[in-house]
Amino acid sequence: MSTSFHEIHQSVADAENLESVHDQQISVADVFLSLVRHPTQVIARWNWKSAFLGALLRASFYFTVYQAAREKGIVILTAVLVEVSFRFMTSGISGALVQSFRKARPAWIATIIITVTLPIFSHTVEFVTHYAQEEYFSDVLPAAQNSARQQAFAVSVLVSVLSAMFNIFMMRNGVLLVGAGEDSKSFISDLRNIPYLVSEFTLFLPKQIIIFLKELKFHYAIGSFLFFGFSVGAILGASRGKWSWAYSTTIGSWAILLGAIIIVFAGQQLYRLFSRK
Structure with missing residues (x-):
């Protein structure tokens, strides 16, 4: 049955x-x-x-x-x-x-x-x-x-x-x-896989924003970018109880994310360039 x-x-x-x-x-x-x-x-x-x-x-x-x-x-x-x-x-x-x-x-x-x-x-x-x-x-x-x-x-x-x-x-x-x-x-096997997963996790947002830009989904790209910075600033500012922490970490987060996007995009272009040869 x-x-x-x-x-x-x-x-x-x-x-x-x-x-x-x-x-x-x-x-x-x-x-x-x-x-x-x-x-x-x-x-x-x-x-x-x-x-x-x-x-x-x-x-x-x-x-x-x-x-x-x-x-x-x-x-x-x-x-x-x-x-x-x-x-x-x-x-x-x-x-x-x-x-x-x-x-x-x-x-x-x-x-x-x-x-x-x-x-x-x-x-x-x-x-x-x-x-x-x-x-x-x-x-x-x-x-x-x-x-x-x-x-x-x-x-x-x-x-x-x-x-x-x-x-x-x-x-x-x-x-x-x-x-x-x-x-x-096994724990050893897990440890071997962690570095790769760290890279995938870390680069997920920069890659996703690049995809949004290529698909002309600018509102998604801008929204993701802004949300990341505001989230980091809100968490640190609220937990520390200082506006200066919220402001500085928000700006810092945007700077780091922008740098990551530029590096990932440049890496993708270089990979395509050399893969054609």
Whole structure:
């Protein structure tokens, strides 16, 4: 007897583990229902790959920002250890959540959900942890003296947004998967694929804007260009609470994107020129 569409729909939503669903596409609603009904699957699929890379990235990030702010060595070490202490766990949970949405459709809605919810979750934990460390435990855990925490937090929000987008991009390409059966690859294999995916992710917007320009869709090209700068400026300005940050980072983002567009376009032209020979 054939299975009805409604029964299939119910089976996906009721799945105790989304990785046991072999459908190549799952609706966003079904992913949500599955996670609500079986939240422990996130713990069962705790993504140790994301946890390791996330903790390493954030530790390096905090070290760099605190070092640039000329904080004392003990303050830098404290900030790094505090960050790693919770980031290892939260990055693993976040990685499992991102993986849950890798097959979700519409893809753009899934991306927005991940891009918004994960930074809110992780930075709520980050803010509370570092704030508590500096306000209530500074006698034991030295606090920053040169506003390094505020600077690190502001930039960290932007990093989290980009990281969330990149993580779901990687997982849609089969990288950093855990508990996904044959789709899961070795960590070494994942690391080998990351540089290529970084380049693809980084160059996506410049390439897309060039395509819009070639197709004479100038409103899309201009809109994408402006939206990128305003988004970066809004995130950094709001998280830092300073208009100067919003203004300067918006202008800086546009300058970087414009430079990237010029470089990509020049590279494409050179490739076509030499490929004809």
